[in-house]
Amino acid sequence: MVETTELKVKIGLEVHCQLTNLKSKLFCSCSSDYRQSPPNTHVCPVCMGTPGSLPVLNRKAVEDAILIALALNMQISNKTIFYRKNYFYPDMPKNFQISQYDRAGGIPIAKNGSKKLEVEKIVHISRLQIEEDPGKISYEGTIETSKSAFVDYNRAGIALVEIVTEPDINSPKEARIFLQKIRSIMEHLGVSSGELEGSMRCDANISIQGGTRVEVKNISSFKEVERALNFEITRQKNLLRTGHRIGQETRHWDEARRVTISLRVKEEEEDYRYFPEADLVPLSISEEEIERQKNSMPELPEGHMQRLMTQYDISRQNAMTLIDNKALAEFFEESAVNYSHPDLLGNWIVGDLLSYLYEMDIELKDAKLMPRDLVKMLELIDDGTISGKIGKELLKEMLISGKSPDEIINQKEMRRISDSEYLNQLTEEIFSSNPQAVKDAIKDPKAVRFLIGQLMKKTGGKADPQLANNLVNEKLKTSKT
Amino acid sequence: MSEDKKITKEQVKHLAWLARIKITDSEESKYAEEMGEILKYFRKLDEVDTEGVEPTHHVVDVVNVMREDEPEIKPAENILKIVPAKKDRFIKAPRIV
Numbered sequence: 001m002v003e004t005t006e007l008k009v010k011i012g013l014e015v016h017c018q019l020t021n022l023k024s025k026l027f028c029s030c031s032s033d034y035r036q037s038p039p040n041t042h043v044c045p046v047c048m049g050t051p052g053s054l055p056v057l058n059r060k061a062v063e064d065a066i067l068i069a070l071a072l073n074m075q076i077s078n079k080t081i082f083y084r085k086n087y088f089y090p091d092m093p094k095n096f097q098i099s100q101y102d103r104a105g106g107i108p109i110a111k112n113g114s115k116k117l118e119v120e121k122i123v124h125i126s127r128l129q130i131e132e133d134p135g136k137i138s139y140e141g142t143i144e145t146s147k148s149a150f151v152d153y154n155r156a157g158i159a160l161v162e163i164v165t166e167p168d169i170n171s172p173k174e175a176r177i178f179l180q181k182i183r184s185i186m187e188h189l190g191v192s193s194g195e196l197e198g199s200m201r202c203d204a205n206i207s208i209q210g211g212t213r214v215e216v217k218n219i220s221s222f223k224e225v226e227r228a229l230n231f232e233i234t235r236q237k238n239l240l241r242t243g244h245r246i247g248q249e250t251r252h253w254d255e256a257r258r259v260t261i262s263l264r265v266k267e268e269e270e271d272y273r274y275f276p277e278a279d280l281v282p283l284s285i286s287e288e289e290i291e292r293q294k295n296s297m298p299e300l301p302e303g304h305m306q307r308l309m310t311q312y313d314i315s316r317q318n319a320m321t322l323i324d325n326k327a328l329a330e331f332f333e334e335s336a337v338n339y340s341h342p343d344l345l346g347n348w349i350v351g352d353l354l355s356y357l358y359e360m361d362i363e364l365k366d367a368k369l370m371p372r373d374l375v376k377m378l379e380l381i382d383d384g385t386i387s388g389k390i391g392k393e394l395l396k397e398m399l400i401s402g403k404s405p406d407e408i409i410n411q412k413e414m415r416r417i418s419d420s421e422y423l424n425q426l427t428e429e430i431f432s433s434n435p436q437a438v439k440d441a442i443k444d445p446k447a448v449r450f451l452i453g454q455l456m457k458k459t460g461g462k463a464d465p466q467l468a469n470n471l472v473n474e475k476l477k478t479s480k481t
Numbered sequence: 482m483s484e485d486k487k488i489t490k491e492q493v494k495h496l497a498w499l500a501r502i503k504i505t506d507s508e509e510s511k512y513a514e515e516m517g518e519i520l521k522y523f524r525k526l527d528e529v530d531t532e533g534v535e536p537t538h539h540v541v542d543v544v545n546v547m548r549e550d551e552p553e554i555k556p557a558e559n560i561l562k563i564v565p566a567k568k569d570r571f572i573k574a575p576r577i578v
Contacts, residue, residue, distance in 0.1 A: 152570075
């Protein structure tokens with residue numbers, strides 16, 4: 001028996017971010033806009049590795065990588081080399097991937113960076129590499145039962161950066177926070193958009209104190225990371241608790257079944273037979289080039305957060321949540337221009353809007369919400385047309401339908417009811433059908449809430465709360481005598 | 482490094498697997514011997530004093546060959562013509578787990 005609750009967990013991440021601001025692939029001029037395209041339409045002799053073809057490096061990929069290295073406080077190499085990583089797997093038609101390497105003479109574009117997490121914790125970044133994305137494999141049925149692999153090479157050769165961390169992360173939650181920060185940095189730099197499907201993925205190395213390192217691959221979105229890590233840690237702890245040993249292996253995250261499964265023993269690292277890519281000449285990065293990128297550096301998450309706090313007077317917590325998702329922060333700013341209480345607006349976006357998006361499992365861009373409609377909704381609350389509670393329902397409806405608040409209010413009769421004659425009539429009904437509650441309310445003023453509650457319920461929460469309160473209390477006075 | 486470091490049959494077997502080449506038992510011994518000879522010959526390079534010499538990553542003394550990020554529309558059909566096995570527009574490959 002091994003006591004496992006106190007065992008320290010160490011996690012290192014290999015984060016892959018596609019450089020989605022590029023219009024062409026990393027080493028050829030095939031369009032990188034492949035997501036809506038039929039299979040194998042963005043392919044050419046270079047990315048398909050036909051004999052005689054030669055790769056040529058995309059200048060913009062290098063500029064992006066320099067920006068990323070600067071944002072992660074990394075040391076940029078003055079000379080960097082591309083390496084071949086050799087393996088047989090149908091996702092790369094060349095049977096190797098052009099990547100970078102930090103051993104066997106390899107020099108990645110940048111090394112030794114760090115990212116501070118909010119919780120007084122630093123994650124060290126060992127290296128940044130430029131490499132090409134492999135193609136996408138699909139199967140008939142499941143991976144285990146399919147007769148063949150069906151490959152689409154549209155993604156093969158898309159530019160990626162790989163960010164490799166030290167095993168400084170101690171929980172799945174920290175991993176999620178770190179990845180959120182990385183995504184926010186990428187989006188602020190304008191180099192990678194996490195909203196695009198499959199644009200940010202990661203592999204994780206997990207070890208539990210006293211155990212061996214296990215690699216989990218195929219975590220296809222940042223959302224999945226916490227889930228995959230939690231599963232793997234529980235699995236390893238269960239093995240330790242029951243006296244088993246953990247062997248070094250590579251496991252595959254099965255998103256559908258939400259488990260990690262063991263893969264056939266793959267090539268060990270040295271078996272990749274890394275060697276310099278002779279088809280590409282070395283890349284030399286001058287101080288001037290680094291300086292030029294420094295000068296073109298856009299506002300980064302930290303700066304953005306400070307600006308939101310001073311410019312709009314919103315809380316630090318709200319500002320922090322907003323900048324974690326750049327699109328959300330932009331939405332806030334677009335709305336704030338036309339609204340007089342940005343603090344209130346911040347609460348709505350960080351609170352209700354964000355939790356609806358989470359609940360519906362969609363990105364803001366997929367929601368049909370316009371900043372001016374959110375502002376309009378808040379104004380309807382401010383001028384008393386609807387209650388705050390109805391506002392919440394309205395917002396959800398707006399997200400789903402994309403209709404304007406006015407349209408929905410009219411359609412669903414959400415307008416606040418301030419017609420005292422109508423409300424009085426309902427109050428009469430409530431009093432006559434709840435004689436006991438009336439008696440209780442006469443004795444105990446607190447019990448009056450039940451009757452007011454009944455009136456709100458009867459009007460679907462639309463009765464003007466102040467008016468409802470007055471009407472019920474007046475009625476109660478007359479009932480006493 | 483010892484001068485007579487031998488290549489074992491296991492290493493040859495492993496290399497053959499990495500290269501996805503099928504070889505016979507007798508070939509294993511034959512290649513082990515031949516590769517040992519080749520490596521011994523290459524070991525001559527160890528005799529060169531490389532103290533203070535920059536590693537050569539590329540034989541051509543050129544750096545920074547790059548292209549602008551401009552996409553080109555290229556017909557993929559010619560490439561697909563030489564693909565041995567297809568299903569619709571997908572390229573068929575052996576399933577590897």
